[in-house]
Each structure stands twice: as structure tokens, then as C-alpha cells.
Amino acid sequence: VGGRVNARGDVEVQGAHAEICLIRLQKAGYSDVRLAGGAGAVKAPAWNAPQEVRDRAAAQKQAAKAAAGKMAEKARVAARAPAAVAAKMLAQLRASEQLEIAKLRRSDVPRAEKALAQEKLDRIQRRIAEAGG
Numbered sequence: 001v002g003g004r005v006n007a008r009g010d011v012e013v014q015g016a017h018a019e020i021c022l023i024r025l026q027k028a029g030y031s032d033v034r035l036a037g038g039a040g041a042v043k044a045p046a047w048n049a050p051q052e053v054r055d056r057a058a059a060q061k062q063a064a065k066a067a068a069g070k071m072a073e074k075a076r077v078a079a080r081a082p083a084a085v086a087a088k089m090l091a092q093l094r095a096s097e098q099l100e101i102a103k104l105r106r107s108d109v110p111r112a113e114k115a116l117a118q119e120k121l122d123r124i125q126r127r128i129a130e131a132g133g
Helices: 019-026 051-079 080-103 112-132
Strands: 002-005 011-012 033-035
Touching: 011 019, 019 033, 019 051, 051 080, 080 112
Parallel strands: 011 033
Antiparallel strands: 002 011
């Protein structure tokens, strides 16, 4: 294991057993220790790595999974907010409105279908107006 102290005073360690040195230095109270060089790359520990290294990697993986779950839950809550639901409904109504307008403009649509399309368009536009759009 090799290393250096950088300009900020952080201890940077690298080498074959850098992970175990990092863990032991942190347990000894040195909080400004980090991996450098190839040891700083994010990678899974080898199957024969010391138990402390494997435990640390598992804890980091679990923490990342929990953080991702919290972010996903925030996104779900935001999507269920009344304003988001109203915006999505309005967007869907506008898309349906455009489809019906396109159907009315086509020349190959029979008159009966155009009458139904016009009624549907009126209902859609009424709902858009009620939704405040």
C-alpha cells in the first residue's frame, strides 16, 4: 500500500490492500482518508477480499439501493399530486382533441362518423374548458 497527503490534508491510499487500510484508518479515527488511483475506482470486492471490505461494500450497496428507493417514492408522490394529475389529464384531453380534429379534416371519413367525431370533439372541448385549459 502506498499513499500521500494531498494539499487539503486528506490521506490518499492506493495499492493492493488499500481498502483494508482505509477501513482500519477510519476505525482509528482518521476521517480524511480516501482511496486513490486504481483503488479509487468503483468496483465490487474480490471474493477473497477481507470480511471488513466485503461488509463495507455490501453496506454501500444497500445505502445506494435505499437512496434509489427514496427517490422513486418522491417521484411517485409527485406524480400523484393533484396538480400533476390535472396536468396529465389536460394533456390527454388535448391529444384526443387533436385526433378528433384530424378525423374531421379527412375527406375519406363518412358523414355519420364525422357527426360522431364532432360530438366527441364538443365533449372533449367542454371538459378542457371545465379543467381550466
